Amino acid sequence: MTAQPFPVSEIVAAQRPHRKDAARNYDALIAAAREAFAENGAEASLEDIARRAGVGIGTLYRNFPTRRHLFESVYAGEVNDLCRVAEEVADREPWEALTSWLRRFVDYTVTKRAIREAMDDESDIFLACRESMYQAGGPLFERAQKAGEARTDMGFDDLVRMVAGITATNFLDDAQRDLVLTVALDGVRTRTV
Amino acid sequence: MTAQPFPVSEIVAAQRPHRKDAARNYDALIAAAREAFAENGAEASLEDIARRAGVGIGTLYRNFPTRRHLFESVYAGEVNDLCRVAEEVADREPWEALTSWLRRFVDYTVTKRAIREAMDDESDIFLACRESMYQAGGPLFERAQKAGEARTDMGFDDLVRMVAGITATNFLDDAQRDLVLTVALDGVRTRTV
DNA sequence: ACTGTAACGGAGGCAACCCTCCGCTTCAAC
């Protein structure tokens, strides 16, 4: 067993069943749930998710005993992917690295509508997700702060929530979301007075 | 009939019934709906709202034939109040006036969780609300821009959506929301390079 | 190929919510 850099990655790997048909259904359910949560938020109908995945409702419940289990699995997958991205951008200039990670956060996170609620969840898995996010993104922020590019009167959690708020908001189009994100990130940048 | 400065104010006044008991119930329903929308978002149960208001479900439906009618009435009331606030702050310094209005926006808007969805609604009432918001807040923003205090590469709509995003996001406490709002507004402020 | 077991699917009971309808109540105009 290889060492996993982030707590959440173990969780992501541990759930998938071994049998071939079961693994296929598991993947289809995750994909369908991602879609449904993106469209309808965390309250999306479970029967609809099963239908999209082309499996019976019973199969959904066997894999994910509660709505929360399913949501957590989808969410953990996204967090895991974001952690990978943080590694990719780590070799860029401090401010560049931080902002391109945050932009990726906004663009990629398909559970936009649901992410806001997840911020307040205190279950084990969400705590692991948040810890992984901190491990992945925190250093990017601290590096920008030490380079004198990011303000030091706010913490990483403040930053993440700010970006999550913009992620979860409806805009006219992607260009508007991007503009607003740019403006907000300008507020994070240290003044070059 | 006195001239109403904002389109939305006429809408707000026109709905309330004349008979004493009916007017009381109408007010109770609006108050209960405000509460429920604040807690549960725009999908709050109508039967629960009627229960909170201490009236039968039939009374709710007589006053507001659809969920949308009810939500629109609550929302229009909040917009109307915000327009008043814009008048109150108009005599302050440009940047001060703008930001204190936006802070009031964040603090006061109790339909936080629902406001995000309302941004994309194209019904008559929501258009009137948005027009009133523009009439009330737009000048504050333009004044700050002309005073050289607010950046000119964004519009009022961009600003409102940014603030609405922060409004609708869950934070650990009010202090954190306020900090994040300050940071984001710093991004709106012109650099004093 | 055989077979035990893990996985499958969806019928069905339950709960919540939506909205209509109508017999009863309350107001206010005279």
Next chain:
DNA sequence: GTTGAAGCGGAGGGTTGCCTCCGTTACAGT
């Protein structure tokens, strides 16, 4: 005080979603 109309409440029928349960199906180890 009378009275007609406006307003009231909640029972009830329909819909949707949740979750369990169990007869059937498909995999994988021998």
